[in-house]
Amino acid sequence: MSTTRADLEAMDAADPLARFRDRFFVPEGITYLDGNSLGCLPKAALDRLDETARVEWGRDLITSWNVHGWIEAPLKLGGKLAQIIGAEEDEVAVCDSTSVNLFKLVAGALSLRPGRRTILSEPGNFPTDLYILQGLVGLLGDRAALRTVAAEDVVAAIDDDTAVVVLTHVHYKTGRRHDMAAITRAAQDRGALVIWDLSHSAGALAVDLNGCNADLAVGCGYKYLNGGPGAPAFLFVARRHQAQIVNPLSGWMGHAAPFAFVDGYEPAPDIRRELCGTPSILAMAALDAALDLFVEADMDQVEAKSARMCDLFIELVEARCPELTLVSPRRSTERGSQVSFAHPDGYPIMQALIARGVIGDFRAPDIIRFGFTPLYLRYTDVWDAAEAIGEVVGTRAYDRAEFRKVAAVT
Ligand SMILES: Cc1ncc(COP(=O)(O)O)c(C=O)c1O
Numbered sequence: 001m002s003t004t005r006a007d008l009e010a011m012d013a014a015d016p017l018a019r020f021r022d023r024f025f026v027p028e029g030i031t032y033l034d035g036n037s038l039g040c041l042p043k044a045a046l047d048r049l050d051e052t053a054r055v056e057w058g059r060d061l062i063t064s065w066n067v068h069g070w071i072e073a074p075l076k077l078g079g080k081l082a083q084i085i086g087a088e089e090d091e092v093a094v095c096d097s098t099s100v101n102l103f104k105l106v107a108g109a110l111s112l113r114p115g116r117r118t119i120l121s122e123p124g125n126f127p128t129d130l131y132i133l134q135g136l137v138g139l140l141g142d143r144a145a146l147r148t149v150a151a152e153d154v155v156a157a158i159d160d161d162t163a164v165v166v167l168t169h170v171h172y173k174t175g176r177r178h179d180m181a182a183i184t185r186a187a188q189d190r191g192a193l194v195i196w197d198l199s200h201s202a203g204a205l206a207v208d209l210n211g212c213n214a215d216l217a218v219g220c221g222y223k224y225l226n227g228g229p230g231a232p233a234f235l236f237v238a239r240r241h242q243a244q245i246v247n248p249l250s251g252w253m254g255h256a257a258p259f260a261f262v263d264g265y266e267p268a269p270d271i272r273r274e275l276c277g278t279p280s281i282l283a284m285a286a287l288d289a290a291l292d293l294f295v296e297a298d299m300d301q302v303e304a305k306s307a308r309m310c311d312l313f314i315e316l317v318e319a320r321c322p323e324l325t326l327v328s329p330r331r332s333t334e335r336g337s338q339v340s341f342a343h344p345d346g347y348p349i350m351q352a353l354i355a356r357g358v359i360g361d362f363r364a365p366d367i368i369r370f371g372f373t374p375l376y377l378r379y380t381d382v383w384d385a386a387e388a389i390g391e392v393v394g395t396r397a398y399d400r401a402e403f404r405k406v407a408a409v410t
Helices: 007-015 019-024 043-057 061-067 070-084 098-112 127-143 150-158 178-191 281-296 300-319 346-355 379-394
Strands: 090-093 118-121 147-148 162-166 193-197 216-219 235-238 340-342 361-363 367-371
Touching: 043 061, 043 281, 061 070, 070 090, 070 235, 070 281, 098 118, 098 127, 098 162, 098 193, 098 216, 098 235, 118 127, 127 147, 127 162, 150 162, 150 178, 162 178, 178 193, 193 361, 300 340, 300 379, 346 361, 346 367, 346 379
Parallel strands: 118 147, 118 162, 162 193, 193 216
Antiparallel strands: 090 235, 216 235, 340 367, 361 367
């Protein structure tokens, strides 16, 4: 028997995560399926921003670095985030952007594997990941080389010259999920390290970095973690690597004694050495409040709801739209918290959906992408989105000039 809206209403009524929706501002009349690009605003983040601006900045000014613990923010937030990605508290720092953190950790990985030159990745990885690798290789000349091979060939391509494998755990376009444990083990068996980009995993899946014996990782704060536009990113360095890894962006916040103001750089002995300059405290405040929600949530429940929502979405959309081609893996264990479909008119289809209040996004050349955020979405949202997609595609309501005008951000 096929699924009905009443079935989904019953699932919402039984959902152990349903209580979190009210902790967010979710705009009325909008079905928001783009939390994999920018998460919704947590109500507590708005209060925290207000408090941090008015009291900490407005009244207590410079004393806040000590009085309100601003100086500890990168590690304090790192400790919270560690709990939801399977790391120890002292293995994660919140700082900089994902791009910058990747630069630091790839250079750091090369420093941990002297004599090896190859950085291995896959074509079609998120552009910034590839661009950062290209930039670093350009800087290092003969001392590093970038090699990209298809995802299924990565393990076989790891050889004696491979210093580090750089992969995005969940692919931004297709939602395909790599087997973190298996790839990490295969790389380590050949003496290489792996850096996982968790941008599309953290906050959506029950990531278990230490369970996989991961070496290094980076990720975004503004997607499933709901830290706000341009939120600080994070990085993970397994404790066993912290005393040796070199941070090429040797700024004063990574110094063993930043307030000694000495001329010579001496790295902090721990994760602090991965910091560079002064953190953006207002942005940290918003992310801090957003992370508190995850500390309350059970990540196994989050991942289970994500899988269920995506499975339902695939079933309901495919039943309505034979014109769309599923690009994401059908099996939830091989997928992150998003579903992508291909259609030659993907761009106008997405614009027509947005005009109807169903917000996803478009990734060139032909992919419409829908992200599922278990903390604030309802199962009935899955139904409503599928109905809207069925109507827009089935009636070709997207076939209008206004929906074909391409905006700067897609
Ligand atoms: C896999 C991945 N890495 C990195 C980024 C972005 O990095 P940054 O925050 O430095 O722009 C994104 C953004 O969508 C992403 O999908």
